[in-house]
Amino acid sequence: METDLAFDDDDVYSFAYLDEMTKRMIRRAILKAVAVPGYQVPFGSREMPLPPGWGTGGLQVTASLLGRDDRLKVIDQGADDTTNAVSIRRFFAEVSGVATTERTGEATIIQTRHRIPERALTEDQIIVFQQPQPEPLRRFITEEAVARKIHAFARYGVMYVRLYEDISRLGHIAMSSDYPVVVNGRYLASPSPIPKFDNPKLHRSRALALFGAGRERRIHAIPPFTEVKSLDFADYPFTVQRFEACCSACGAQDSYLDEILLDDGGRRAFVCSDTAYCAERRGERTES
Amino acid sequence: MKPRAREILRVERLSKTFGRVPACSTVSFSLRQGEVLGIVGESGSGKSTLLRCLAGRIQPDEGKVLVASDDHVVDIWAMDEASREQFLPTTASLIHQNPRDGLRLDISAGGNIAEPLMAAGGRHYGSLRATALEWLEKVDIEGWRIDDLPEIFSGGMQQRLQIARGLATHPRLVLMDEPTGGLDVSVQAKLLDLLRGLVRELGIAVVVVTHDIGVARLLADRLMVMQRGRVIEEGLTDQVLDDPHHPYTQLLVSSVLQV
Ligand SMILES: [Zn+2]
Secondary structure, three states: OOOOOOOOOOOOOEOOEOOHHHHHHHHHHHHHHHHOOOOOEEOOOOOOOOOHHHOHHHHHHHHHHOOOOOEEEEEEOOEOOOHHHHHHHHHHHHHHOOEEOOOHHHOOEEEEEOOOOOOOOOOOOEEEEEOOOOOOOOOOOOOHHHHHHHHHHOOOHHHHHHHHHHHHHHOOOOOOEOOOEEEOOOEEEOOOOOEHHHHHHHOOOOOEEEEEEOOOOEEEEEOOOOOEEEOOEOOEOOOOOOOOOOOOOOOOOOOOEEEEEOOOOOOEEEEEOOHHHHHHHHHHHHHO | OOOOOOEEEEEEEEEEEEOOEEEEEEEEEEEEOOOEEEEEOOOOOOHHHHHHHHOOOOOOOEEEEEEEOOOOEEEOOOOOHHHHHHHHHHHEEEEOOOHHHHOOOOOOHHHHHHHHHHHOOOOOHHHHHHHHHHHHHHOOOOHHHOOOOHHHOOHHHHHHHHHHHHHOOOOOEEEEEOOOOOOOHHHHHHHHHHHHHHHHHHOOEEEEEEOOHHHHHHHOOEEEEEEOOEEEEEEEHHHHHHOOOOHHHHHHHOOOOOO
């Protein structure tokens, strides 16, 4: 029995925790978000039995999508085994009984914070992002009404000011995560909080991407095969971070790496942030 | 004979009332390329409300504001809001009396000039930078200050930066609200010189609202005198100031009125 969740076995919960009315309301918001790629659709966010900082927006989206045949994968910073990922996975297993997996290829729904798996997603998959701040303009425009007008008129000059200022002061665009994108040539959107390394994976992705922000009560979507352009200048094109090292566990040269401390003596190594990707590569190597 | 310059702005019977107080009553005038129209009057005469109706900020109750676009003429208050927001920023610039209302103090001088260019689609850093430098020079701000925050600039420098930001997009129409108000007399004189030079050089159409007869005399080709929302006298600047007909204009010119 789980003791880390505010969850009582005697209570009767709806399938996937939320009641059917609420799930229907969230599904309507999702459909609207898919119809208008990158547009932030308001929805009536509900309480979830997990702390707010744990991505209750993403949880509600996942809860409203889950069916009995789904197979759920949950990652946090690319890893399946962090406290956050484990708790969320257990929670959904408890309240819906759906199967879970750590293998990206086997999952039908992937709930994530901070990363997109390295393995390319397919048209049978949906990736759900837990998003703390869905409004890319928030850093410059504090008034909600003003931000909405900027979106309505697609006057995104203010966002380019950030890029201009970075290049003027530092010689390059300094944003390395939560890097804003234009979706389908129309709406400015935040893919927060993934590293910009993952931005290209959103471009014409085969999988549907859904972003749920619980506190801000917004859902936005990037439907399959949608154009996703990271903001840049013609003479300062968007680039992703490159790693000098390769993964010390699996040897991958194409994955996003985390630096880890090996011992008290300060020895360091780089390993894949996507633990499932790394494990699968190591498995392949031992088999061959 | 020189062909007449193109008409850039035509205002037809424009009226705006706040509650029961009429701010502008049936104001009509026309403005051609390269022409500077001064609107003078005391505070409360309706001149600032008129300017805001032209700038798309205040919707008039009645009347038309017709502005020339590339190949036709648009009535800015007959457009939907989205079209107006698309059209106006690239066509007309509003220069505020207080530079803090027209600048972003938390971004660099160069960024302030570049922002409207980027909003209009500028996506080449090198050319944005070059344009910003060129405009800083035009308004007598040294190029090395391009990355400074305008917060640390003097009032006169801030106002010059606001003018650079407003003109860099090459608007057809520039609307100025007391552009030298709040500045020291010596700073005012320098700014007026600069404005006069730029207006002549660029051949833009300008509406300048001021309570300062000196500013009007130096900048404007034609004058409109407003009192309680109505235009009471208009004509060539020299003619109006040297030979005022309306008693109110005579008072204004003789500086008897404390404005
Ligand atoms: Zn690895």
